[in-house]
Amino acid sequence: MSLAMSDLTLALPELFLAGAAMLLLMLGVFRKEDSARVVLVLALLVLTVTLVLAYGVTPKTGRATSFGGLFLVDDFTRFAKVLVLVATAFTLAISRTWMEKEEIARFEYPVLVLFATLGMLMMISANDLMALYLGLETQSLALYVMAAYHRDNARSTESGLKYFVLGALASGLLLYGASLVYGFVGATNFETIAKALASHHAPQGLIIGLAFLVAGLAFKVAAVPFHMWTPDVYEGAPTPVTAFFAIGPKIAAFALLVRVLTGPFGPMVEAWQQLVVFLAAASMIVGAFAAIGQTNIKRLMAYSSIGHAGYALVGLAVGNREGISGLLLYLAIYLAMNLGTFGIILAMRVKGRAVEGISDLAGLARTSPMMALMLAVFMFSMAGIPPLAGFFGKLYVFLAAVNAGHIILALIGVLSSAVAAYYYLRIVKVMYFDEPAEALDRPIGPTLAVVLAGSLVFIVFFFLVPSPLVGGAEHAASVLFH
């Protein structure tokens, strides 16, 4: 078996990203003064080119594998990769000002972001248990380092360590599951596993393996009961890193989870459906109730992300084409909402010092009405108030659940979003009706302003032209069920 040129063409975005990341690393090492800023700008450029490549690489038949079946490209991977790359590029862009103001801007940060992105792309394209694991490790290792990035800050190093230890445990579970699956099926390739499972009855041990596999992946999407790391890590990590964690890696992990469950374990849908239903319901409930008492906005966002993971998992629990397309759409809207919210959190500085208490937002409507308005819109959208985008995200997954007969799951979803609306709207109340705290620093910088405005426009006007995104999600989901 020799390496053909077509193998390399399919992996072009990944190859480019890996090569460029290494080049930027060298550039950062050898360039003395302004390496952090130059590398960051170049990294954004690299991400843009990768985005174009990822969008452009389309196999003629709609689906193709390379590197001996380890690497897969189809329209689902394309959709997920575009989402991940957009998320990474924007979160990287808005990180600059914050890092510079905190005086922790170093060139390694953009390089690590690029490597983490590489890991995410590898996860999305994985077509083999080994490729899955290596993609996941590439991403996770970069994330552990990024969490501890602010190394002179005790909370940041603590969060890095916690994430590392628990992440290693999750990797262990995943590997244990993968080895059980390999032991029973005798293959690690997704297609071979799917064929083997379709042709004869799955043995009991395989279900144990699958459960471990799902547990490992659930850790990565921070679904309850594998969510314990999220609040601490989100709170301790530097805010731009938290913003990055909340969006890109989550999308990639969801894409991987969807691929694994619908691809190789598609024939075992009854076995994993119960697991995912449980994960979804638990995540929605915990995400809604645990967030109520929070006073730190990053911690609040952590619980919020757990809740959102639950809503997205409803789409997977349905397990059909409609559910998955709802999940993809949910992820896209989640991207925009979180990007906007974290943009505001990044702008929360009082007298040059970063603050992250919800009380610091008090009276924001009077000190900076524009920011208050934007955050209010993002919060309304997160709570799922029509006609904002967040409402449609929930609508699609719940509709899919009802259509497939998962009435109880949809009911839990609706109820927990009603609970969640309480803490989202509490922020709005703090901003509009409380006595003003100290005013936040202005101006917030052009990059942040543009990103905020972009997310705002997307969220407000999504209902006018939903078809490109909805159509894309539906098409991407359809290739999973050919």
Add this chain to the structure above:
Amino acid sequence: MIIQGLVFYLFAALAIAGGVLVISAKNPVHSVLWLIVVFFNAAGLFLLQGAEFLAMVLVVVYVGAVAVLFLFVVMMLDINFVQLRQGFLHYLPSGALVGIVLLVELAVVLVGWAVSGEAPKSLAAPAPELAKMTNTEALGHILYTQYLYLFQASGVVLLIAMIGSILLTLRHRPGTRHQNISRQVDRHPKDTLEIRKVPSGGGI
């Protein structure tokens, strides 16, 4: 054949005994030394299977490099082990429970595996014929063709680990003096030395 069996049980028993001693030894340096014993016996088991390359690499990498660094670190640590032990008993029940659950599952799986009879059929044959080439060649063959992607990806993972450890620990201390050998070599007497004729009794 009998000798081989005996040697297998010898290695296996020593490996397990070593493993138990790793976690039960009072002195952490002894733990690391027992760990080395475990590595050696694992290498011996590899040799028995005819995987001489893996055996040697295990010794080179784990015993020759990893365990040395472990030992290095452990020897420098100043930990109160009595205090550390107290936690051990405290966590023993929950730890044992998790261990037993995993063991039972593994047992269930193994029993199921032996009974099902399906798995051995679908097990793919080992890629290269072992009779045709040494296992060093066979490993190289499969790593650089079929698993090239994984091999390269592992390289990326290691690179990230390296960047991470440097990022989190390297500190440039201002004011330290570094040796610059090329500058030292480039220096000529005429740059630094000045020879003057000192008039006797005059001084400079």
Add this chain to the structure above:
Amino acid sequence: MASLFLELWQAYLWPLILIILKIVAIVVPLLVAVAYLTYAERKVIAAMQMRKGPNVVGPFGLLQPIADGFKLFLKETILPTASNKVVYLIAPMLTFFLALVAWAVIPFDEGIVLADINVGVLYLFAISSLGVYGIIMAGWASNSKYAFLGGLRSAAQMVSYEVSIGFVLISILLTVGSLNLSDVVMAQKKMWFILPHLPLFFIFLISGLAETNRSPFDLPEAEAELVAGYNVEYSAMPFALFFLGEYANMILMSAMTSILFLGGWLPPFNLAMLAWIPGPIWFALKIAFVLFIFLWVRATFPRYRYDQLMRLGWKVFLPFSLAWLVITAGVLQFTGLVPK
């Protein structure tokens, strides 16, 4: 009953006795060589420093090593009270043992080798990477700060230089296409590897000095600052074992250098006249030559500072040997010289 015994004898006992005899045939000359290497060292350095060296015990001082050996054998073994006794005693044994077992795969002539295994080079590499344990265990178990510092220095030093030795080995293996040491020698029939891989020869030689903790890299036992380093607490036989192990390791390194770069047992130039001299003699001559370089270096160079030692290993040898590996692979590929 008798037939069973015969079978047992033929299948197990006789081969076992044969192997033991072979081992004795390797170990005894080796120990004699170690003894006379210490003598040679003192004589060579003395000559370079215009002294006489040992000349009292026996003719030309030839019995000096034996006298030294007896002295160490008869002295009392002292166990420091604060030491970790078991580890303290295992350390010198381990050093000595490792220095001997490595010889199992060294080919002395075509077919004359105790164990002709497929991964001989890796085996040697593995054994030499274990050498650090004797030192680090001795340093720790002595419970003395000088010994401990020596042990730490040596651990970092040996691990660092192993990396470049590894890359040198890989470059050689690429040119040979096998990990078997006899194959490595046979591949040098046309040309010794010292010619195409000259820079590697020097890197290997220097790394060998560092790996055996020899001057100018003898920081683990730097007398001036560590009063002999890791073996400061040792006396009598344990000390003698360290000493023997160190010198046996030097001979081993020289043997490896000869095999990898100087054509092992092959005579130079492939001439019939030179081929008349048996292979083991050539091999011994080459080992003696490399050993002479070891001694020569010791008499000539001052000791490295620790940061200079690390700089040389990581910033000079490692990049260079890596680049050389890439170049070797490229040249072999493009000239079509890749072995089979």
